[in-house]
Amino acid sequence: MLDVRGHPNRLGLWGWLGGGRWGTDRYLYTLHRLTGLGLLGYFVLHIIVTSSRAFGQQAWEQAMARVSGPLFLIGEYLVFIAFAFHAINGIRLVLIELGIGVGKPIEPVYPYRTSLDVQRPLAVGAVLLAAVLAVVGGLDFFVWH
Amino acid sequence: MRDQSLWTWHVIAGVVILVFLGLHMGVMHLDALLGLFNPEGGHPIDWGNVLARMKSGFFTVTYVVLLGAALFHGLYGLRNIVYELGPGAGLRSAVNAVLWIAGLALFAIGSWAAWAASRLATTL
Amino acid sequence: MPPALPGARPDFIQDIAMTNGNSEHVTYRVKHFDPDRDQAPRWQEYRIASSAGMTVLEGLWQLKETQAPGLAWRASCRMGVCGSCGMWINGKARLACNTQIAELESSFVTVAPLPNFDIVRDLVPDLTPMFDAHTVVLPFLIRSDRAEQESPTVEYHQSREELERYLQFSYCIKCGCCMAACPTFATDALYSGPMPLTQAQRYNSDSRDDGFGQRKTVLAGTAGPWRCHYAGECSRVCPKGVDPAKAIQLMKRELVLDFLRLRRHSRPTDLVEKPEGIKRRPDIPEAPARTV
Ligand code: SF4
Ligand code: SF4
Ligand code: FES
Numbered sequence: 315m316l317d318v319r320g321h322p323n324r325l326g327l328w329g330w331l332g333g334g335r336w337g338t339d340r341y342l343y344t345l346h347r348l349t350g351l352g353l354l355g356y357f358v359l360h361i362i363v364t365s366s367r368a369f370g371q372q373a374w375e376q377a378m379a380r381v382s383g384p385l386f387l388i389g390e391y392l393v394f395i396a397f398a399f400h401a402i403n404g405i406r407l408v409l410i411e412l413g414i415g416v417g418k419p420i421e422p423v424y425p426y427r428t429s430l431d432v433q434r435p436l437a438v439g440a441v442l443l444a445a446v447l448a449v450v451g452g453l454d455f456f457v458w459h
Numbered sequence: 460m461r462d463q464s465l466w467t468w469h470v471i472a473g474v475v476i477l478v479f480l481g482l483h484m485g486v487m488h489l490d491a492l493l494g495l496f497n498p499e500g501g502h503p504i505d506w507g508n509v510l511a512r513m514k515s516g517f518f519t520v521t522y523v524v525l526l527g528a529a530l531f532h533g534l535y536g537l538r539n540i541v542y543e544l545g546p547g548a549g550l551r552s553a554v555n556a557v558l559w560i561a562g563l564a565l566f567a568i569g570s571w572a573a574w575a576a577s578r579l580a581t582t583l
Numbered sequence: 584m585p586p587a588l589p590g591a592r593p594d595f596i597q598d599i600a601m602t603n604g605n606s607e608h609v610t611y612r613v614k615h616f617d618p619d620r621d622q623a624p625r626w627q628e629y630r631i632a633s634s635a636g637m638t639v640l641e642g643l644w645q646l647k648e649t650q651a652p653g654l655a656w657r658a659s660c661r662m663g664v665c666g667s668c669g670m671w672i673n674g675k676a677r678l679a680c681n682t683q684i685a686e687l688e689s690s691f692v693t694v695a696p697l698p699n700f701d702i703v704r705d706l707v708p709d710l711t712p713m714f715d716a717h718t719v720v721l722p723f724l725i726r727s728d729r730a731e732q733e734s735p736t737v738e739y740h741q742s743r744e745e746l747e748r749y750l751q752f753s754y755c756i757k758c759g760c761c762m763a764a765c766p767t768f769a770t771d772a773l774y775s776g777p778m779p780l781t782q783a784q785r786y787n788s789d790s791r792d793d794g795f796g797q798r799k800t801v802l803a804g805t806a807g808p809w810r811c812h813y814a815g816e817c818s819r820v821c822p823k824g825v826d827p828a829k830a831i832q833l834m835k836r837e838l839v840l841d842f843l844r845l846r847r848h849s850r851p852t853d854l855v856e857k858p859e860g861i862k863r864r865p866d867i868p869e870a871p872a873r874t875v
Contacts, residue, residue, distance in 0.1 A: 320701025
């Protein structure tokens, strides 16, 4: 083996977000991670807060009162948006990561058409559908109540 | 072999969540549109509606299924993120252990609540 | 349109020259690192004349001849075949020989070594981890007929369709651009990375191969495709259209089916039957003797 004194050059965490000129799918990947983390955090609190129903009406209503108000409403709406994106984008990812919708191996002829282009309609559709869900959810959160 | 099986379960759990959390979100946040499972009317978190769902065997069972699937899916996702930050071998097993313990504890709390709530609802 | 004068440049070349400004000069921003002198990499700027059709690699040669004699990089074929000249050019991993200055549409050409690998010197990355990971996934045909593999008597059978199942992945030139672009490899040194995984899939999907089980010992673990989340950068930057992201997702499908016991195990293809009663035409010389 060569004895090289290399200088470390990993992009590190910055590489998940920035540090270069990236494509759309990388930002979807980052968003999927962030929404996932947000949902997990909410979910843990949610399990604990809603367990109060086991102690009857009074405990339930006290717990609900503690998490009400405009700030919590906005927070919950953010969770709803995160859910909409994570769910719809998740459907896309399950399909793709099982090799559905990425196309078959082809002979690479310039200009290359990669699996990214093949699945592009799925990505666009997922983002649009998530946006529609977010809007409908927003109406339910803020207008219809 | 671990990741091959864990990831497959991650995907299966994702599909389970999609069905049941989709229903849960529909009940909770698209109620004005769909009006599902809210017999008392009003807000879906009003006690009357909550009680009605607590009585239902379907909700009790699916809450526990959803709880397990979502905990596994979420904690495996978190494990992925942590693993991909390049922790050392010791930290890896520590993270694994912490996530297993936290997951099982939360599962125990959640399923106890679902069980106790359904018992409470039937006695009321 | 008036007929072009002899010697006049066609319109599209003029367009390309325009994008560099009238001066047809560009500024090269080059990352330097000398392990004997520098604690950390440093940037240096150079101004050079550029001409239509000039590649980033040609610019580097010009730089070395006129201004920076000590500048080090790797290149060989200067035609996108050898995979030596992968660099980080204007925020994207590309081959210096395969990238024209004009296509960058900027008067700045920023050149750095491929990230996610240690810097040996200037623009030279240490690709050893990539080749180590490549070795580990056994990138060759694995079969039980060892004797036939060592001294072949006839060919293995393979249909056109079977060939197309892996042909795209075999175009890889091991340049490492995909590894530099992958967000997972940016943080996780234990991840095999897009190139080695694509090569594993290349052999796994070869009808002559029987090595799925052996490669699985690596692929089913934490170095395997599970660290890929389809950020797609590898496929976006690959200069050969290999589409590593596609290979990796197809690999995940196989491994999931395998876990669910749903994967069809197909036997590796047999030898082509030796044609009988065929004689060599007298005008075709006999094959030379084997040397190995
Ligand atoms: S897959 Fe493409 S980018 Fe990656 S090493 Fe091979 S040729 Fe280079
Ligand atoms: S698709 Fe997978 S392997 Fe390719 S860059 Fe993205 S995470 Fe890395
Ligand atoms: S010099 Fe061979 S690929 Fe660029």
